[in-house]
Amino acid sequence: MDYSKETIKMAQYIAETCTSCKRCMKDCLFLQQYCEDPQRLFQRFLEEDLEPIIPYSCMLCGHCTVVCPLKLKLDDAFLSMRQDLIKEGLPLRQLRGVEMHQKLSTSKLFTAVNRGEAK
């Protein structure tokens, strides 16, 4: 996967600057699930890429930046990765299940309609 210079620059900055204090991880279930700490996650991205499900699982809420002593913008880096993935037209195989769920859950076959009739 060819990431843009901007994405690589952001990832390098986080990998080089993050002190692994883990303050950002306290309230972030996404980071807790996918990494030991952001520094190692971004190092891994630079060394061997990440599964697309990882940047797509960040909620882009910005809470990590608020609590980070260095105000590192993890969300900007994940968003930039996502934009690069989309440009490459990479299908999100991991999210196909979600797409299928949305199709089925709104289909007539699986939709129960409450007509307000008395029981």
Ligand code: SF4
């Ligand atoms: S922006 Fe992403 S990494 Fe940061 S706290 Fe929100 S979900 Fe976690």
Ligand code: SF4
């Ligand atoms: S709060 Fe900032 S410095 Fe601490 S682990 Fe998170 S990104 Fe790194």
